[in-house]
Amino acid sequence: MDLNDLAPRNGEWLRGDGSDADIVISSRVRLARNLADFPFCSRADEAQRRDIENKLRTSIGDVHGDQSLIFFDVGRLDDLDRQFLVERQLISRELASGQGSRSVAIAPREDVSLMVNEEDHLRLQVLHSGYSVRQCWETVNKLDDLVEERVTFAFSEEFGYLTACPTNVGTGMRASVMLHLPALSMTKQIDRVFRALQKIQLAVRGLYGEGSQASGDFYQISNNITLGKTEDAIISNIEVVVPTIVNYERTARRSLIKENKQTLHDRVSRAYGILQAAQTISSEETMALLSSVRMGVNLNLIDDVRIDLINDLFIHTQPAHLQKLEGRPLEGEDRNIARASYLRKRLSEIHRTKPPTDSQAN
Amino acid sequence: MPDFPVDLAELRCPDCGTTFLDFRRTGKLGCPYDYVVFRDGLIPLLDRVQRSQHHTGKKPLRASEVVEAHSPVRALRFQLRQAIESEEYQQAAKIRDLIRAREKQNGSE
Numbered sequence: 416m417d418l419n420d421l422a423p424r425n426g427e428w429l430r431g432d433g434s435d436a437d438i439v440i441s442s443r444v445r446l447a448r449n450l451a452d453f454p455f456c457s458r459a460d461e462a463q464r465r466d467i468e469n470k471l472r473t474s475i476g477d478v479h480g481d482q483s484l485i486f487f488d489v490g491r492l493d494d495l496d497r498q499f500l501v502e503r504q505l506i507s508r509e510l511a512s513g514q515g516s517r518s519v520a521i522a523p524r525e526d527v528s529l530m531v532n533e534e535d536h537l538r539l540q541v542l543h544s545g546y547s548v549r550q551c552w553e554t555v556n557k558l559d560d561l562v563e564e565r566v567t568f569a570f571s572e573e574f575g576y577l578t579a580c581p582t583n584v585g586t587g588m589r590a591s592v593m594l595h596l597p598a599l600s601m602t603k604q605i606d607r608v609f610r611a612l613q614k615i616q617l618a619v620r621g622l623y624g625e626g627s628q629a630s631g632d633f634y635q636i637s638n639n640i641t642l643g644k645t646e647d648a649i650i651s652n653i654e655v656v657v658p659t660i661v662n663y664e665r666t667a668r669r670s671l672i673k674e675n676k677q678t679l680h681d682r683v684s685r686a687y688g689i690l691q692a693a694q695t696i697s698s699e700e701t702m703a704l705l706s707s708v709r710m711g712v713n714l715n716l717i718d719d720v721r722i723d724l725i726n727d728l729f730i731h732t733q734p735a736h737l738q739k740l741e742g743r744p745l746e747g748e749d750r751n752i753a754r755a756s757y758l759r760k761r762l763s764e765i766h767r768t769k770p771p772t773d774s775q776a777n
Numbered sequence: 778m779p780d781f782p783v784d785l786a787e788l789r790c791p792d793c794g795t796t797f798l799d800f801r802r803t804g805k806l807g808c809p810y811d812y813v814v815f816r817d818g819l820i821p822l823l824d825r826v827q828r829s830q831h832h833t834g835k836k837p838l839r840a841s842e843v844v845e846a847h848s849p850v851r852a853l854r855f856q857l858r859q860a861i862e863s864e865e866y867q868q869a870a871k872i873r874d875l876i877r878a879r880e881k882q883n884g885s886e
Contacts, residue, residue: 451809454793455793457807458793458794458795534805556835559835560838563838568837571809571813572836573831574819575835576835579805580804581806581819584812584823585832586832586834586835641827642823642827643827643828644833644834
């Protein structure tokens, strides 16, 4: 498989199905593991990193059953390819920008990604579209069992799975759910929700994890605590919270419609209009406008565009994806021009088969 | 200023060479064995960050031997030997005190 073959598809995390898929974009569970007889990555020299890589590569090659994994030597990929994998949520920014031998094994469906020599020797990730965090845990748990049959992980009875950073020690598990919360953002209720989450030890991050902004009103909610709770308890904590937030978002959308339909409809329509007509547009503005349009489609305020197309555009207008789809490197203003042109093209295609309808009457 | 005893700051893992101070600077440990060597410094930190000191989740089918095979005192003895070999007598004295304190705490060893 070539990375270029992935570009036209939209990957697992934005496939757009699963329960509550209008609000819950995707679910993910990752486990951090280290080999017992090596130093952690930051202390390993290049020879040790290569040993770790070889050892893990032979151990994880066939853990995914008949769906064989595809390996990428991340150290040898160029910047564009690395950025591309980050945009698809298949590798972390840390792995992309790291040094020395490091790699990733990806399932063709893009629901499994195993990172080698990131902060820890092995990070197993399972990612599903929609709300299925428990299913992700079950899958990643099985993968972990299989790898464990072949290697010895660093573990202590007292502290559990030992990780390079003590914030991951114990279960080594980070379970997260990505939510699209435009109405809570718009009505400024989002900070209150986040404060409540922090009190129960859940973290909120933007689209691309730690330190990234909540662009496109996408928010990742994940457990802060990895020690002293079972994996099941961590998942349950998230399962309690997510339906509540989904309900808040739905309530916020309903009250926007009820109290301010004109304003909301205007905002959504203008966003749609700009995306169809702009001649140059940044990634950040695109995300913000697509977020409004996505909500507009889910609320039937826009009826001539399908949600999958909007999901597609979220990923295809990211810098590395755009360059892959255009087949040439694009910098700065050229990239913004190409993005605007790509958006106009994709959004005009929907009208070719079907005449534009007047957006629905109030 | 560091909020932990100087003895702890200078503690060095015999397996990977990381000191506790290195860890406090970078937030990253050097090897699995650091959890044994820096145990006393890690526990208050885990208490604060993780609100727990004990793992209760999944266990591997086989426990790793690297960590289980070492006891904190054994690790300190290893360091003591190294310190003496490199003629760092001040450091050696500190480690000896740590060993004594630990042995007292454990009853006998």
